[in-house]
Structure formats: C-alpha cells, structure tokens
Amino acid sequence: MLINKKLVLLFMFLTAVGICTGGFFEVFMNGEGKQQLIEIMSSFFSAENSQGTFAAFLNSFKTWLILLCLLFFSPVFPPLALLCPVIPLIKGLTMGFSATMLIEAFSVKGTWYIATTMLPQNIIQIPVMCFLAALSFEGAYITSKAFFSRKRRSLNKKALQNYARQYLIIYCAGIILIIASCILEAFLS
Numbered sequence: 001m002l003i004n005k006k007l008v009l010l011f012m013f014l015t016a017v018g019i020c021t022g023g024f025f026e027v028f029m030n031g032e033g034k035q036q037l038i039e040i041m042s043s044f045f046s047a048e049n050s051q052g053t054f055a056a057f058l059n060s061f062k063t064w065l066i067l068l069c070l071l072f073f074s075p076v077f078p079p080l081a082l083l084c085p086v087i088p089l090i091k092g093l094t095m096g097f098s099a100t101m102l103i104e105a106f107s108v109k110g111t112w113y114i115a116t117t118m119l120p121q122n123i124i125q126i127p128v129m130c131f132l133a134a135l136s137f138e139g140a141y142i143t144s145k146a147f148f149s150r151k152r153r154s155l156n157k158k159a160l161q162n163y164a165r166q167y168l169i170i171y172c173a174g175i176i177l178i179i180a181s182c183i184l185e186a187f188l189s
Helices: 005-028 032-046 053-072 078-106 108-148 153-188
Strands: none
Touching: 005 078, 005 108, 032 078, 053 078, 053 108, 053 153, 078 108, 108 153
16 A cells, blocks of 8 residues: 555645644734733643643543544545544644744743653654544545445455555554654653
8 A cells, every 4th residue: 555645745734834824823812812821831831730641641642542533434434534634734733823822931941842842742743643644535535436436346345455454554553653652742741
C-alpha cells in the first residue's frame, strides 16, 4: 500500500495554516476575555501542577483516542472522511493560539515554555496525525470505490482484505507513536 505523499503534505500544510490562523486570532483578540486567559495561563505555569503524570497522560491520550477512532473508522463510514482535513487544521489552530498566548503572557520565557512543553510531543504528533488522516481519507476513497464498483465482488473483497491488513498494521504503529508522545507530554507538563 502506497500512501499518497501529496495528501500527507496537504494535511501538513493545513496544520501550518491552522497554526498561523490560531496565532493571528490570538494577536487580534482583545478585551477582558484575553486578560482572563493570560491570568489563567500565568497561574497554570506559576503554581505547582497538582495533576499527576498518569492523570496528565490519560487526559492527553483520551483526546487522541477520540481523534484516532474518528480517523480509523472513516474508511468504514466514508462521511467521517470529511473530518480528515479538519482535524489537522484544528490541531494547528489550538497550537498556534496556545503558543502565541504563551509568548504574549511570558514574552521571552514563553518561548522556553513552548520549546519545553509544546514542541517535543508535537514533533511526533503532527506528522503521525497527518499521515493517519491521509491514510484514512485514502481508505475511505478506496472502500467507497470498491463498494460502488461493478467488477466482480470476489476481487474487491480480496483487495479490501489485503488493504485492511496493511491499514491495521499502520494504525497500530501510529497508535504506538501517539502513546509515546502522550507519555512525553505527561512528563513535560
């Protein structure tokens, strides 16, 4: 199974667009809500984090589990494939907003917080997420095409079985990488 590299790059581009958009959104945000967010962020970084490492891991992985389930089942239920480009975009939006908020709240120290609390796990999470989103999007296309094909059903069934085996192996590897990044995130937070 060959994954479409252009599709992976498109999802990486959508993540980058999301990061820029989230940053711009935070910069142009003003008023009392922005001040409250800065105060919350300042108290989060100044106080000792009462959440344990295992609880932080569970919080992080719970979010990823939902996203991975949505992506995983998109070949089975093709309308879910519409979420494949949206997930990287939203991940980028939240990252861009958070990073800009950290820089605005802590100035130079904010870049240190970004480098130590956001960057390490996202170096793993973003490429894996984009790759799995592209795989799911392509899988939805392949299964839809096989379902509506007029060719012999036995050929389609055999091809889909081979594809499903490879799909599961790739997803298991992706889940292992996401778990590793969630562990890293838990230790860094």
